[in-house]
Amino acid sequence: MAVYGIDLGTTYSCIASIDDVGRPTVLRNLEGTDTTPSVVYFESGDNVIVGATAKDTAVLDPDNVVSLIKRDMGREVPREIHGFNYNPEELSAFILLKLATDAQTVTGEVARDVVVTVPAYFGAAERDATRKAGRIAGLNVIDVISEPIAAAITYGVLNPESDRTILVYDLGGGTFDTTVIALRGGHIEVICTDGDHELGGADWDARLVEHLAEQFRAEHPDAGDPLDDKLTEQQLRRDAEEAKKALTSRTQHTVRVMHGGRVATLEVTRDVFEEITKDLLDRTVEITGRTMEVARSKGVTDYGDLVLVGGSTKMPAVAARLEAELGITPRLQDPDLAVAKGAALYAFEETFRRLLADGAREEAEEMASRAGLSAEQQRQIAARRIKTVASRGFGIVVLNRDTQAEEVIHLVHANDELPAGRSSDFFTVHDDQTTADVRVMEQAGAVESPEPSDNNEIATGSVRIPSGKKAGWPISVTFALDASGLLHVTAEEKETGERLDLEVEVGGMTEDDVEASRAALSRVQVS
Known part of the structure; x- marks a missing residue:
């Protein structure tokens, strides 16, 4: 097999x-x-x-x-x-x-x-x-x-x-x-994790693209902005990636930018590249420090190795900065x-x-x-x-009875060990309420927050309420986050004990959508 x-x-x-x-x-x-x-x-x-x-x-x-x-x-x-x-x-x-x-x-x-x-x-x-x-x-x-x-x-x-x-x-x-990971007797245990899924080598490329375009405009101010032309922009992005890779082993690299009938031959040095992307590297160092703080709160203070993975870690500034900040010699793995x-x-x-x-x-x-x-x-x-x-916290939106404002109650918290789960009782707001909407929220920022605007709504569902019930009718909501990080949500009606499954579709595609896409894409030849 x-x-x-x-x-x-x-x-x-x-x-x-x-x-x-x-x-x-x-x-x-x-x-x-x-x-x-x-x-x-x-x-x-x-x-x-x-x-x-x-x-x-x-x-x-x-x-x-x-x-x-x-x-x-x-x-x-x-x-x-x-x-x-x-x-x-x-x-x-x-x-x-x-x-x-x-x-x-x-x-x-x-x-x-x-x-x-x-x-x-x-x-x-x-x-x-x-x-x-x-x-x-x-x-x-x-x-x-x-x-x-x-x-x-x-x-x-x-x-x-x-x-x-x-x-x-x-x-x-x-x-x-x-991520902080413990290796013990062949077992692997994640202690904590943090990150940013919109930060990576492509952002270093984008900075270099902006720099090259600025240098071109300075040399040929009457030729227009090369970023206004899609073809030129794509060529610049390709050249920027090649320059970034070249500067891994060299201290300077030449890029020819052509736009509007003009040509600029531009020298890019490693020092300049590192200067214009310093704030991006700063963000990774900040997140790394935040992760180590969480690990420290869990009793981890010593590290056997700092392991670098991902193609962008080959940029010399990464290892040099991390060693200077953390006092650990990184290993490219x-x-x-x-x-x-x-x-x-x-x-x-x-x-x-x-x-x-x-x-x-x-x-x-x-x-x-x-x-x-x-x-x-x-x-x-x-x-x-x-x-x-868990990489993030998960909860639902509730109405605060005192302030009448919406807030998020988290049932699973970032860095809870997986599988993780918790049940909590929630209550209806109005008399004769027939349904209760369940809005599933995921922590968006680095810090857990009760403000709905600081969370992303990832799924919705509704629970039927028996007719004729007064406000304050209880419903138990259970969150279960499995070892793969996939979320399952259920609810239980408290009077009868009847278990209700919330039809929650995380993300934009239902199961029927998946099957329809699979059938539709079968017509496409992929090579």
Whole structure:
């Protein structure tokens, strides 16, 4: 049984599996590279191209190219292309399908059972959207796990002899997380996490684009703004990313900007690049400090390693700044591929454990044999446990009887150990009320707040109230956040004890929508 781990990244994605000697291995795409740009190009309404070709085409046909779609996951942000509307789940499904199809071509085995990673700071809506994207792509999503956990699994496998607490600093193309993780006896326990899913390498690129455009305008003030032209802007974004990568190993790089019949040859130095992006790095350091404060409140003060993952951590300023701030020498942990490898290990181990739990020992042993695992390694896998925490707080909107103002009561709090759950009694406001609306809210900022404006509404539902009841009729609401970070909400009518299921659809797609999307996208050729 072949299972796979997928790092569904904001700017680049990759897929990995376990080879015949038990090692996680990234599978190269049909273009011969380990990573695939997370870019989708609609050549027509029924032909979609994903990857490097799509990224290159953004310069020529920007209106039909979609990138950075991961930042829209969990939100209703449709894109109209060639007369069709596509939501973020469907666009992500194209990327997942490209990865799975290429993996099948390489291995000769159907790539169907997968674990997909998400930023640790992704909430319930984003995680649910990711799972649905996999289903739209025709995949069986075994689980959705946080990227730092996947990186920690890779780290733990490579360093099996050492128990320690590590700080994972994960700066990818579009998201940032920092997570404190304890490795003990082969087990993995997340202590706390924090992050920003709209902060990543793409923001460093954007700063460089702005800088180059400003330099061009200064040299050719009569040529207009290059950012006003979509083709020039796309070329600038491509040049900025290449410059950023070049400045990882060089101290200066030359960019030629062409617009309005004029050409400017611009020198970009590493010092200037670091200066114009300093506030972005400052934000990551601030979030890291906040995470360490929470860890300190939980008794964690010493760290065995500061592990850097995510392609953007290769920028020299990152390691230098972190070492200066924290006094810990950072370790680059296979930054581009560690997450996919960890997801593959997790997919393998989780499938192996489930087979044993279901009594399918023969199947489990065959799976282990194909991976060349010893009896001791099988025992370790069967025994390994992973504990994680909630990335944010979740609650519902209530009406304060004294002030008549709406406020949010949180039932699950950020960094509660998962699975987490809590029940609480709430009461109707009016006599003869027939229904009670339940508005499910997710903490939006770094600090939990009762103000509805400081939270995001991620789902709604309603509970029927028996007729003729006075105000103050009780209803028990239960929140359960599972180990994958997916939220389940139920309610119980107190008088009869009858259990009521709240029909809560987290995110923008219902189950029927998922099936409809899967059927509709089957008409599209993806390459």
